[in-house]
Amino acid sequence: MDFANTPSFFRSGPKPGTRLFLCALASIALLVGDSRYGLMEQARDGMSLVLYPLQRVVNMPLGMVRHFGDYFTAQADLKNENDQLRTRQLEMSARLARLETVERELNELRQLNSIKATRTDAPQLAETLYTGRDPFSYKIIIDKGADANLQPGQPVVDAHGLLGQITRVQPLTAEVTLIIDKNQMVPVMIARTGERAILYGYGGGVEIRYLPLHADVREGDSIVTSGIDGLYQEGTPVARVSKVERNAGAAFSRITTEPLAGVQQTRYVLVLQQKGQTPPRPAEPVVPVKKTKGKKPADSE
Amino acid sequence: MSFDRPKELLKPVKRRFIFMTFLLAVLVEMVPLPHGSTRWLPDFISLVLLYWVINQPRRVNVGLAFLMGLVADIATAGMLGQHALAYSVTAYLALSRQRQLIMFNLGQQALSVLALMLCNQSIMVVARMLTGAAFVGWSYFLPPLIGALLWPLLTKLLLLPYRHHSV
Structure with a gap:
């Protein structure tokens, strides 16, 4: 195991200490840049594109295992599941029919009252x-x-x-x-x-x-x-x-x-799609007295 | 000390092999494992990194540790620079004591690896807490323990292709 223990006659490159200093500096810069200012989005996009095939490759054997599992399921199981799904679908379609009527009604009412209709985009x-x-x-x-x-x-x-x-x-x-x-x-x-x-x-x-x-x-x-x-x-x-x-x-x-x-x-x-655009909030009257700590918006990163 | 260990002559390590092991570690990192296994699975990238830093210090040093850290950051969707910082510091610590570490037997090496990996985790915890995350609990320090237990196995495995009579 000591095959690396040959005497080193030549030192190559900068000293480890210098390297550590540079690397630590770079990573702290990255940390601050990423957490405080979100500067690294571009780099992250690029890297994720490079890693994507790797992710696919890694997922492949798992997918294959799952595929084989699907192939060898017992017929009884399938039948059972099929029955369950059928009942569920029946229930669902009944509910859906009711929902559709209710939704149409709601939209009509909204139109009558000139409220913007809700968007229905496919998920x-x-x-x-x-x-x-x-x-x-x-x-x-x-x-x-x-x-x-x-x-x-x-x-x-x-x-x-x-x-x-x-x-x-x-x-x-x-x-x-x-x-x-x-x-x-x-x-x-x-x-x-x-x-x-x-x-x-x-x-x-x-x-x-x-x-x-x-x-x-x-x-x-x-x-x-x-x-x-x-x-x-x-x-x-x-x-x-x-x-x-x-x-x-x-x-x-x-x-x-x-x-x-x-x-x-x-x-x-x-x-899902985002809810439709809501009109912007009316501007708040300027309070000159003291600084109020504003609540963070809900869509925090 | 461990002068009783047989000193074998090994074939020189190919650059390709080092690259392969790193690739494998990254792949393992990205396998979608069942939830909960990440609580105890060791960080394979850092294990492989430590192995090469200890055994091939001329080829694998702080710079490569930094690069592998960046890859780990992207792969784990963590904060950029968190793994990079931890790996660079750990690699430096290992490098500065490399002459000693290489003389240790596997048990002693595993102990030092445990210390190094704990240091690794601590740096990451501190980095995350400074940037505003909550503490995740002491179970975060379990993976290094498992990693240290796996160290002898890893060493044997990575040596396998370089024994003369192996092929």
């Missing part, structure tokens, strides 16, 4: 390429990007509920920040009461903060998007309240929630 199906193995960032990479006209800010859902939001679009892939990521906020309401709140991700989970003690929240309440941010369509299920703690000493009740969507298990996801 795009995408496949999860891989989840970043970095435990700090709750992000997944999907296999559609600028080639499918995705845009940062589009909501992403799976069969159960809201998954997250597209935050970065690369030529062939896109990065979805999950709702459980730190700094990710979703404007929501409690489906039962319509009370509005903001759902905060804290890195590994979601919670509702700043809801007063007297707010009507119960365990098992489902939480849906409120749609007032002009980003998420209203009514997408997001989470379920799992615990409500009312501490008399605190100003707000402590509400723990669980995300509905298989936030880190899903394979296929749907990318």
Whole structure:
């Protein structure tokens, strides 16, 4: 194993210390540039394009294994699943028929009252390429990007509920920040009461903060998007309240929630269109007295 | 000390082989593994990097560590520069003690690798926390332990093509 232990007569290149200094300087510059100013988008796009074939290659054997698995499923299983799906489809189509009538009615009413009709754009199906193995960032990479006209800010859902939001679009892939990521906020309401709140991700989970003690929240309440941010369509299920703690000493009740969507298990996801353009907010009157700390907008990076 | 180890004559290492091992490590990094496995799977890029830094210090040094760090940053969708910084510092530390590390037997080497990888993880934690992420819990320091346990196996594997009687 000591085949490298030959005496070195010649030193090649700069000393390791110098190299370390240069490299550390470069990486700190990159860190600051990336986290504070977002300068590295171009470079990242390029690199992701280079890595894309690698991702495909790596995914191939897995796909093949899955394919063979599909091939060798028992007929009973297939039959079973088929029956299940058939019943489900029947249920769904009944619901859909009702929904369509209701939607038409709603649009007519909206037209009567001259409110802009909601857009109905087809969602795009995408496949999860891989989840970043970095435990700090709750992000997944999907296999559609600028080639499918995705845009940062589009909501992403799976069969159960809201998954997250597209935050970065690369030529062939896109990065979805999950709702459980730190700094990710979703404007929501409690489906039962319509009370509005903001759902905060804290890195590994979601919670509702700043809801007063007297707010009507119960365990098992489902939480849906409120749609007032002009980003998420209203009514997408997001989470379920799992615990409500009312501490008399605190100003707000402590509400723990669980995300509905298989936030880190899903394979296929749907990318929805953003809600239509909302007119800009009327300008706020200038308050000359003191600096107010503005709340961050919901579409944080 | 470990002078009892048989000193074999090995074939010279090809540049192509080094490249291949790095490519393999990056590929492993990108395999979509079931959720939860990333909690304990070691960082293969840094393991391979440490192996080459210890065994081929003239060819693999801080500069290459930096480059591999950039690749790891992109592959893991992390913050750009986080892995790069950690790998460069770790590679430097390994390089500065390379003469000692090479004399150690596999167990001692595994221990030093454990220390180096822990240092690696700590740098990344500090970098992420300074740029505003929450602490992820102590389980973040589990992968280095597994990595150190895998070290002897990795060494044997990477030596395999260079034994004279192997082909």
